Amino acid sequence: MTWMRRNKLAVAGLLIFAAILLMGAIAPYAISAAVVRNVQFANKLTAPDGAHWFGTDDYGRDLFSMVLLAANLDLRAALSVVAAAAAIGIVMGALAGFIDRLDEPLMRVTDIFLSIPSLVLAMAIASVLGRSIQNLSIALVIVSWPIYCRLMRGQVLTEKRKPYVRALTTLGVGHMRMIFRHIIPNTLAPVVARAPADVGLILITMAALSYIGFGPGPYVPEWGSLVAAGQAYIFQAPWLVIFPGAAIFLTSLSLNLVGDWARDAFDPRLRT
Amino acid sequence: MGFLAYVIKRLLLLGLVLLGVSIVVFFLLRGMPGVDPLAAYITPGLPISHDALNSLRKELHLEQPLPVQYYFYMAGLLHGDWGYSRTATQNVLPALLERLPATIELAVAAVLLSVLLGVPAGVIAALRKDRAADLAVRVVSITGISFPVFWLGIILQLVFFYYLGQLGLPHLPARGRVDELVALEYPLQPITGFYLIDGLVEGNMPFFLSALAHLVLPAFALSLISMASVVRIMRASMLEVLRQDYILLARSKGLPARVVVIRHALRNAITPVLTTAGTTLGILLGGAVVVETVFSWPGVGQLAAQGILNDDSVLVVGFTLFVAAMMVIVNLAVDVLYAIVDPRVRY
16 A cells, blocks of 8 residues: 555556556457448548547547557557567577677677667568558567667676576576576566556557558558548547547556656666 | 777777668568568559569669678668669659758757757756656656657647637648748748758748748657657756765855756766767657658658658668668767767777
8 A cells, every 4th residue: 555655656557557458458349340341421520429429530430439449459569569579588688698609699689770760660671571560560579679688688697697596507507497497587577667668669659650651541440540540630620630649648658657667666777 | 099099999880880780771671581672663553564674683683692682782872872762753862861951950959949848857857856846847758758749749730720820829830841932932042951041041031930930840749759868867867966076065165056056067967968869869860750741841751751651662771771870970979079078088
C-alpha cells in the first residue's frame, strides 16, 4: 500500500494500460468482424451520438468498434516487437559480454545500427521488404534489439567478475549453462525495466510509419491508418482523427508512466 | 596526442561508421533474401521489355557477385550517383540536397524551441528536486513524449488554423512553407534556400513574415520530439553539477543564488545537451518525415514519405544513408568544437 501511495503515477499508468489491454484483448470476440466490411455510405461521417459513441467514419462504419479492433492489432504488434527485440538483444548482449571473442564484432554491429535513427532505418527496411504491418514489425525488431544488446553487455561485464561466477567456472560449469542459467537471470532486471517505455515508443513509431504509408489499408483497423484516413475530413469530421489518436496517446502515456517508474526503480545508474 | 591527430582519429572512426552504414544500405538494396533488387528500379504496372530489363541489370552490375557489386555501388556513392529515384524523377542525392534547406530550417527552429523551453524546465526541475515543480515538469515531459506527433500536428492545424479562423481571429497557416499569393506578389530570389534568411537579406518583409508564420506549427510539433530528452538530460546534469564543491564554494562566498545557478552551474551543466546534438538531429530528421507529411512541408522527409508510397526503395534507402551521413558530420563538428571550447577535454 505504501508503494502504491508513493508511486501514484505508475499505478495510474498500470491501471489505464491494463484496461486498454483488456479491451483490446476481448475486442475481436465482443465485436463482429463484419463491422469492418459493413460499408454504408449513407451513414458516413455522422457525429458522435448514443448509437455511435465515436461517430462513423468515411465508410459509414462505427468508429468506436474500429478503434477497439485496432487496439488489438496495435498492442499485439508492439508487444511482440519489444518481446522479440528484448529476447534477441539480451542473448546477444550476454554472449558479447561473456565471450571476449564475440565482444568486438557484436559491438561494432550495434554501433552501425545505433548510428542511424531507428525510425529512418525501420522505414528503409520495411520499404525494401514491402509495405505491410508484418514487415513493419520485422523492421522494428531489427532496429530495436541493439540497445538491449548494449545494456545487457554492460551488465554482464560487471557480473562476470563476481566471485560466484568464478566459483561456478571452477566447478566446471560450461559457457552456455553459465550464461543462460546464472548470468542472464541475475542481470535481467535493469534491462527489462526498459521494456514498458519501449512498448510505448514502438507503438507510436509503428502508428507514425503506418500513418505515412505502411498501413494495412481501409479494411484492417489500425490506429495510425485510421488517423491518416480521417485527416482528409479533419475540418468536417474532426472525431475521425481525434479518437484514434487519443487512443494512441493514452496507451503510450500509460506505458511511459509505468516505464518512468521502472527505469528509476531498476536502473542504479540513474538513481540521484 | 595533438589536436590535429585527434581530429584525424575522429575522422577515421566516423569514416568507418559510414562504411558500415553503406554496407547495411547496400545489403538492403541488393542482398535482401526474397527481394529482387531490380524491383526497386521498375515502375510497377508499367510494361517493360526483356531487353530493357537486361540492359538495366547490366548497368547495375547485377550479374556480378555481391562484393563486385558493392565496389561499383560504393564508387557510385562517392561520385554522387546514389541511384535514380522514380519519385523525384532525378538522382537521389541532388533531389535530397535541393530540399535540404527546408528541412534544416524546420529542424533548427525545432531545436531552438526545445532548448529554449527545455533547458529552463530542466533547471527548474533540478533546483526544486522532488517538489511540486519537479513533478509538474516530469508529468509534462512524459505527456510530451507520449504524443503521437502526427496526431498532435493535425490537432494543431484544427485548433490554430481552422477553429481560430472560424472565429474570425488571426490564425496560423497549416500547410506549406510560405503563402502562394505572397510568394507571387513578393517573389524571392533564392540565395541560401532558407526562406527566413533570404527574406531578411533581401529585405522582403512580407515573404519573411509569411515564412515565419508557416514555420510556427510544424516547428512546435517537431520540437516536442526532442524536448523531453533535453529536459531529462538537463535535469540530471544540473543535479550532478549542483553537488560539486565549487558550487558550495560559490554559495559560501555569499553569491546570490541567481548568479550561482546561471553563471556557475548552468554553463557547465549545459554541455551534455550540446554533445547530444548529433543524436538529436537524427531523431528530428526521422520526425521530419512525419511532420513534413502532416504540414505539406517540402523538405527531404516529405520526399522520403512520397518514396514510401511509391515503393521507391532506392530513394528511401538513399534517405537513410543521407541521414546517417548528416548525423556523422554533426557529431564530428560537435566533438571538434567541444575539444576547442572545453580545455578539460583530453584528446
